[in-house]
Amino acid sequence: MPGAGESARPARSRLLWAASVRHLLHHPAQLTLALLGLSLGVATITAVDIATASSRRAFELSMAAIQGAATHQIVGGPRAIDERLYPQLRRQLLGQPGAPQAALAPIIEGYVTAGDRTLELIGLDPFASAELNTDGTHRAGPQLAPQQQPGDDLAATAASLGWFTQPGAVALSERTARQLGLATGASFTVQAGGARHPATLIGEIHDPDGGYDTLILTDIAQAQEWLGMTGRLSRIDLRVPTGAPGEQVLARLRQQLPAGLQVDDAAGSTQESLDMTGAFTTNLKAMSLLALLVSALLIYGAISFAVVQRRRLIGILRALGATRAEVLTIVLAEAAVLGLIGAALGLALGAALGQGLVKLVSQTINDLYFVVEVNQTTLPVSSIVKALAAGLGTALAAGLLPALEVAASTPQLGLRRSSLESRAVHLSRRLLGVSALLAAGAGISIAASGRSLMAGFLALFLLLLSVAAVTPAVLRGLALAAARLAARVSPVVRLAFAGVAASLSRTAVAVAALGMAVAAMIGVSIMVASFRESLWDWLGRTMRSDIYITAPGLSSERSLQPAVISAVLATPGIVSHTETRSVEVQSPAGPLDVNALQRQAGGGPELKLAGESTPPWDELEHGAVVVSEPLAWRLKLSKGDTLTLSTALGPTRLRIAGIYRDYGTGPGSVLMSLGEYRRLWRDDSITGIGLSLSPGVRPAQVIAALRAATRGRQALLIRSNADLRARSMSIFDRTFTITRVLNWLAAGVAAVGLVSSLLAWELERSHELAVLRALGLTPARAAVLIEAQTGFMGLAALIAAIPAGLLTAVVLTDVINRRAFGWHIDLHLSVAQLSNALLLSLTAALAAGLYPAWRTARAPIAGDIREE
Numbered sequence: 107m108p109g110a111g112e113s114a115r116p117a118r119s120r121l122l123w124a125a126s127v128r129h130l131l132h133h134p135a136q137l138t139l140a141l142l143g144l145s146l147g148v149a150t151i152t153a154v155d156i157a158t159a160s161s162r163r164a165f166e167l168s169m170a171a172i173q174g175a176a177t178h179q180i181v182g183g184p185r186a187i188d189e190r191l192y193p194q195l196r197r198q199l200l201g202q203p204g205a206p207q208a209a210l211a212p213i214i215e216g217y218v219t220a221g222d223r224t225l226e227l228i229g230l231d232p233f234a235s236a237e238l239n240t241d242g243t244h245r246a247g248p249q250l251a252p253q254q255q256p257g258d259d260l261a262a263t264a265a266s267l268g269w270f271t272q273p274g275a276v277a278l279s280e281r282t283a284r285q286l287g288l289a290t291g292a293s294f295t296v297q298a299g300g301a302r303h304p305a306t307l308i309g310e311i312h313d314p315d316g317g318y319d320t321l322i323l324t325d326i327a328q329a330q331e332w333l334g335m336t337g338r339l340s341r342i343d344l345r346v347p348t349g350a351p352g353e354q355v356l357a358r359l360r361q362q363l364p365a366g367l368q369v370d371d372a373a374g375s376t377q378e379s380l381d382m383t384g385a386f387t388t389n390l391k392a393m394s395l396l397a398l399l400v401s402a403l404l405i406y407g408a409i410s411f412a413v414v415q416r417r418r419l420i421g422i423l424r425a426l427g428a429t430r431a432e433v434l435t436i437v438l439a440e441a442a443v444l445g446l447i448g449a450a451l452g453l454a455l456g457a458a459l460g461q462g463l464v465k466l467v468s469q470t471i472n473d474l475y476f477v478v479e480v481n482q483t484t485l486p487v488s489s490i491v492k493a494l495a496a497g498l499g500t501a502l503a504a505g506l507l508p509a510l511e512v513a514a515s516t517p518q519l520g521l522r523r524s525s526l527e528s529r530a531v532h533l534s535r536r537l538l539g540v541s542a543l544l545a546a547g548a549g550i551s552i553a554a555s556g557r558s559l560m561a562g563f564l565a566l567f568l569l570l571l572s573v574a575a576v577t578p579a580v581l582r583g584l585a586l587a588a589a590r591l592a593a594r595v596s597p598v599v600r601l602a603f604a605g606v607a608a609s610l611s612r613t614a615v616a617v618a619a620l621g622m623a624v625a626a627m628i629g630v631s632i633m634v635a636s637f638r639e640s641l642w643d644w645l646g647r648t649m650r651s652d653i654y655i656t657a658p659g660l661s662s663e664r665s666l667q668p669a670v671i672s673a674v675l676a677t678p679g680i681v682s683h684t685e686t687r688s689v690e691v692q693s694p695a696g697p698l699d700v701n702a703l704q705r706q707a708g709g710g711p712e713l714k715l716a717g718e719s720t721p722p723w724d725e726l727e728h729g730a731v732v733v734s735e736p737l738a739w740r741l742k743l744s745k746g747d748t749l750t751l752s753t754a755l756g757p758t759r760l761r762i763a764g765i766y767r768d769y770g771t772g773p774g775s776v777l778m779s780l781g782e783y784r785r786l787w788r789d790d791s792i793t794g795i796g797l798s799l800s801p802g803v804r805p806a807q808v809i810a811a812l813r814a815a816t817r818g819r820q821a822l823l824i825r826s827n828a829d830l831r832a833r834s835m836s837i838f839d840r841t842f843t844i845t846r847v848l849n850w851l852a853a854g855v856a857a858v859g860l861v862s863s864l865l866a867w868e869l870e871r872s873h874e875l876a877v878l879r880a881l882g883l884t885p886a887r888a889a890v891l892i893e894a895q896t897g898f899m900g901l902a903a904l905i906a907a908i909p910a911g912l913l914t915a916v917v918l919t920d921v922i923n924r925r926a927f928g929w930h931i932d933l934h935l936s937v938a939q940l941s942n943a944l945l946l947s948l949t950a951a952l953a954a955g956l957y958p959a960w961r962t963a964r965a966p967i968a969g970d971i972r973e974e
Contacts, residue, residue: 123436141444141447141448141451144444144445144448144449144451144452144497144500144501145448145449145451145452145455145497146452146455147452147496147500148448148449148451148452148453148455148456148493148496148497149451149452149453149455149456149459150456150459151452151456151489151492151493151496152452152453152455152456152457152459152460152485152489152493153456153457153459153460154460155456155460155485155486155489155492156456156457156460156461156485156489157460159485159486159489175209175238175239175345176211176238176343176344176345176372177344177345177346177352177371177372178343178344178345178346178356178369178370178371178372179341179342179343179344179369179370179371179372180195180341180342180344180359180363180367180368180369180370181341181367181368181369181370181692182341182366182367183366183367183689183691183692183752183753183754183787183789184687184689184690184691184700184787184789184791185338185754185787185788185789186335186338186339186340186341187338187339187340187341187342187367188337188338188339188364189212189337189338189339191339191342191364191367192210192212192339192342195210195342195359195362196210198358198362199355199358199359207347207351208344208345208346208347208352208355209234209237209238209344209345210234210238210342210343210344210345211230211231211234211235211237211238211342211343212230212231212234212326212339212342212343213228213229213230213326213339213340213341213342213343214227214228214229214230214326214329214330214333214335214339214340215227215228215229215329215340215341216298216329216332216333216335216340217298218296218297218298218322218332219296219297219298220286220294220295220296220297220305220322221286221287221294223282223285223286225278225282225320225321225322226320226321226322227296227298227321227322227324227329227332227333228321228322228323228324228329229323229324229325229326229327229328229329229330229333230323230325230326231325231326232325235343238343238344238345272306272308273304273306273328274293274303274304274305274306274324274328275305275306275308275324275325275328276296276305276306276307276308276322276323276324276328277307277308277309277310277311277322277323277324278307278310278311278318278321278322278323279310279311279313279318279319279321280310280311280312280313281313281319282318282319282320282322283307283310288307289307290307290308290309290310291306291307291308292306292307293305293306293307294306294307296322296332297821298332298333301332301820301821302821303331303332305324311323326339334665343372344359344369356369365753365754365755365756366752366753366754366755366756366787368692368752370692434510437505438502438505438506440505441501441502441505441506442498442501442502444501444505445497445498445499445500445501445502446494446497446498446501448497448501449493449494449496449497449498450494450497452493452497453490453493453494456493457485460485529611530578530610530611530614531582531610533578534578534579534582534610534614535579537575537576537578537579538575538576538579540572540575541572541573541575541576542572544568544569544571544572544575545568545569545572545910545913547565547568548564548565548566548568548569548572548913548917549565551564551565551568552565552917552921557925558925559922559925559926562917562921562922562925562926563922565917565921566629566914566917566918566921566922569625569910569913569914569917570622570625570626570910570914571622572910573618573621573622573625573906573907573910574618574619574621574622575618576906577614577617577618577621577622577902577903577906577907578610578614578617578618580902580905580906581606581607581610581613581614581617581899581902581903581906582607582610584898584901584902584905585603585604585606585607585898585902586603586604586607588603588898589601589603589604589607598878598883598887598891599891599894601878602891602894602895603895603898605895606895606898606899613899617899617900617902617903618903620899620900620903620947620950620951621902621903621904621906621907622907623946624903624904624907624911624943624946624947625906625907625908625910625911625914626911626914627911627942627943627946628907628908628911628912628914628915628939628940628943629910629911629912629913629914629915629917629918630914630915630918631915631939631942631943632911632912632915632918632919632933632934632935632939633915633918633919633923633931635934635936635938635939636915636919636931636932636933636934637838637919637923637929637931638835638838639932639934640769640930640931640932640934641769641834641835641838642831642835643932644714644767644768644769645831645834645835646831647711647712647713647714648711648712648713649711649796649827649830649831650711650712650796650798650827651683651684651796651797651798651827652797652798652799652805652808652826652827653796653797653799653805653808653809653812653824653825653826653827654794654795654796654797654823654824654825654826654827654830655674655794655795655796655797655812655822655823655824656793656794656795656822656823657793657820657821657822657823665791665792665793666791666792666793666794666795666820666822667819667820669819670816670819670820670822671792671795673815673816673819674795674797674812674815674816675795676815677808677811677812677815678808678811679799679800679803679807679808679811680797680798680799680800680808681798681799681800682797682798683795683796683797683798684703684704684705684795684796685703685704685780685792685794685795686701686702686703686704686780686792686793686794686795686796687700687701687702687780687783687789687791687792687793688700688701688702688793688794689702689787689789689793691751691752691753691787692751692752693749693750693751693752694750694757695740695741695773696773697773698737698751698773698774698775698776699770699773699774699775699776700751700775700776700777700778700783701775701776701777701778702777702778702779702780702782702783702784703777703778703779703780704779704780704781705723713732713764713766713767713777714766714767715732715764715765715766715767716735716738716745716764716765716766716767716930721764721766722763722764725761725763726763726777726778726779726782727779727781727782729760729761729782730760730761730762730763730778731749731760731761731762731763731776731777731778732762732763732764732765732766732776732777732778733749733762733764733765733766733774733775733776733777734765734766734767734768734770734774734775734776734777734928735765735766735767735768735928735929735930736768736770736773736774736775736927736928736929737773737774737775737776737928738762738765738774738928739924739928740773740774740928741774743762743765744762744765745762745763745764745765746761746762747761747762748760748761748762749762749776751776751786753786753787754786754787754788754789755786758786760776760778767930769929774928805826805827805828806826809824809826812824878891879962885962885963885964886963888959888962888963889959889960889962889963890959892955892958892959892962893952893955893956893959895955896951896952896954896955897948897951897952897955898951899951900947900948900949900950900951900952901947901948901951903947903951904943904944904947904948907943907947908940908943911943915933916933919931919933920933
């Protein structure tokens, strides 16, 4: 027969569950704010995933559209590939009896502007491209609407649309054509290399995936004319069979290629482009995790406070026979429900936030890396799983400690309020040691991890957790000190501060979450300001000319016409000039940017070298190079090492004469003399000119004269030093807009948590405040008293956050940015960085006290006194 205890167990369990549901339903504001904090954390992660995944997917689709079925690519140097090589390779690879099945297709690629859009121009041979893409697994090319019939290949479709006979014939995706306001048969203008060219839209590409949205397709000869590449090819796409037959083709091909050309894996080139954005997206994900970390503390505070409010009830139930396991199950079940609901809300909110964030992310990628157009947002299944796991896991982890604490308490202590506050004080002292250990762990993580970026982020989170751990003790210490000082002024003020010190169980977690968010805000603000100052100083050193002239386009596409150069240099007011050639070249480490410079005496950039005071210009004139800090960091290069580049003379080893500061976002850059560049690559082109003006001559006057001298020859970008610096800083500010948005989201989560906890705390103190009102405290003074308490908590959070915020700034500048990008950033401190943090802390804290202050001022005194 079951015992009496066993028969009473179902009743106890029902009572426990009923008490749990009743409590949650009777505290809707507290429940709503807790869910809002968690959902914001989950939403931030989801939004970042949507933005990065959508941008990545758009770029992959675009690359797939460009590459088709190509398995490899033949690429050359700045002068590209002599088009005579293509028929020669076709005869050697495809014309031999018994040769493995392979296919070749010539490609011209560059960038043009149509309307307000920058598009990637792809010039192709429709017959060769159709042959390359028809391999049994790939479709025969893009589907052109509406003329194309099922089964037509690209070559037949192109011929029927007048691809070869109509000058300026191009094809665009249907979506891009609509955005430009074009219909099939419409004429428009494209600008390439500084010149304007007439174009006609002869067909629209039906592409639901959006891979062609950043492309404009034309005949290869037309593309050569527009880009000034007559007789040259950008690359040759190659498809070889898998396995040993394909390796044989590649081996034979590599033996036949002229010096300066190489065969790259097509998928590898796509991955290299995506890898450039890897550190950028990692930073975004780390900032989103910060918001989730803050929300974890808020969920802990919400569940802990809910347990505190029912501590007496749970103590009574424990005295009546409720087991620890039953109590533990109830509390964790509450946490799980909160986690699942918060995750679901976070997914919905994240999807909405992602729509806006994807624009910021794609704009930054366009500014810094490559052209991408995101027309469809992508929410990967892994992101949904991550969001649900994050919400549920965060809630369970946050609820475990209060669940264990209340389950382990004896019924007698559970009925006593003083025991809880005594434990909170004891715990705050122990957390001082935990904070020291966390800070030490951050230092060890940095010192022992070498170049690991993830270890840098681990150190950052350990530092922020150390703030959370030290905040309760700081709050109590400051409150006790303030109470002693206030005793000389007013007993009521002393009582207010003493009440803060005596209520750690209610307020410590929320203030700790705010302190952690404020520390992150201080660190990010200092990092951004330091980066901005370092960038401004770098621009001042490297941009010493008064006026800069380039042709529109990207990298090696920029080329000034010789007649234009002569007209520019003949303009009155110019005292000296520098000539530059900027190209992308191949190397064993992948493509690198090479900047070749011919400087006049006293002109050119003032390079800031690591460990050097003066740039080694003489060594550069004799064949040495200097490399950027990002490149040196990535390839572990030092002064005196050698760097191998693929030149027109074949692979060439160049001695490194120094390492210079650079804030580029690409794979790294190499600086060399223009004479040495011309010798190695046999390229006489000029990308840009820097002009130094005579004293007293205004740049605006010379710019007007330059435009008049070059009008009708070549469209040029002519900018003053000040204008170019302003544009650079504008791009910088756009880039860090995302960081600021995510940082403010984390701060918003913390503010929501503070409002939640302090609202509940102040409402719980209604009896105490009613007694003070009965003793003569006016409603206005009661409201001021509450605001003073909450404002004091915000100030305590700031005081605890300042040291860790400064350390966070050091970690962000010297560890994370160094390991992610190879940049060296000088630390710059200002009053504004701390004043913004002060504003956040006090605003969040004072806002938390508004409703309790209003309620206290209006609540009937007799009713609140009877609540005891």
